[in-house]
Structure formats: C-alpha cells, structure tokens
Amino acid sequence: QVQLVESGGGLVQAGGSLRLSCTASGRTLSSYAMGWFRQAPGKEREFVATVNWIGGTLYYADSVKGRFTISRDNAKNTLYLQMNSLKPEDTAVYYCAARTEYYRGSKEEYEYDYWGQGTQVTVSS
Numbered sequence: 001q002v003q004l005v006e007s008g009g010g011l012v013q014a015g016g017s018l019r020l021s022c023t024a025s026g027r028t029l030s031s032y033a034m035g036w037f038r039q040a041p042g043k044e045r046e047f048v049a050t051v052n053w054i055g056g057t058l059y060y061a062d063s064v065k066g067r068f069t070i071s072r073d074n075a076k077n078t079l080y081l082q083m084n085s086l087k088p089e090d091t092a093v094y095y096c097a098a099r100t101e102y103y104r105g106s107k108e109e110y111e112y113d114y115w116g117q118g119t120q121v122t123v124s125s
Helices: none
Strands: 003-007 010-013 018-025 033-039 046-051 068-073 078-083 092-099 119-124
Touching (some): 018 033, 033 068, 046 068
Antiparallel strands (some): 033 046, 033 092, 068 078, 092 119
C-alpha cells in the first residue's frame, strides 16, 4: 500500500505559477499510474491530468491544457504538477492519486486506488 502526501499549494495572484508535489511512501511510485484531480468549493472533484508509470500516456483536462504540466521522478518517488498562467477558476483543493494498473493513466476517479489528503491552491484576481 502506498501513502501519498501533497505539498506546494498556497496563495498566488492570477497569472502566477505554482508547482505541486506528491511524495509517495510505503511503495515505490513506479508501481503506479498517477493522476491529479481538484475540487473547488461547492463543486464535484474533477480530473486535471494523468501520467502512466514511466511518464507517458499524458492526458489533460481541456481547462488546463497548455498551462499545466504533469511529470514524475520515480527515483525521487515524487509526482509534480507545474501550474502556469493561473486563473481564479483554478482555485481548489488539489489531490494526487495512484492507480495500480500502472501502464495507463486514467481520467476516471473510480479507477484510482489511493489518494492523498489534498493541498489548497488559491488564485486571487
């Protein structure tokens, strides 16, 4: 079983950048495909980005395409989400998730087996 801890959230002005990290413990990150999801106040959790176990099969939500980049460093057991050109509508709690079917990322929440506790991102206008 893997434990996931997100970090790097905070308050940033519109147009700014943040890099989120998700550090795994208990099992090596390379055993999993990974994803980022987010949940804004009063809304359901939504897909942001996903990557397979070796950094391929990248998918992004249309709302973040061209602004966010998902990446992973298996040697450091860490997943990243680089967020540029941030908008107020990006304000949410961001979660990382691990999928045991490691060969392919997924946009679907139900296909993930482990979740972190989330990190808050707030973008001011």
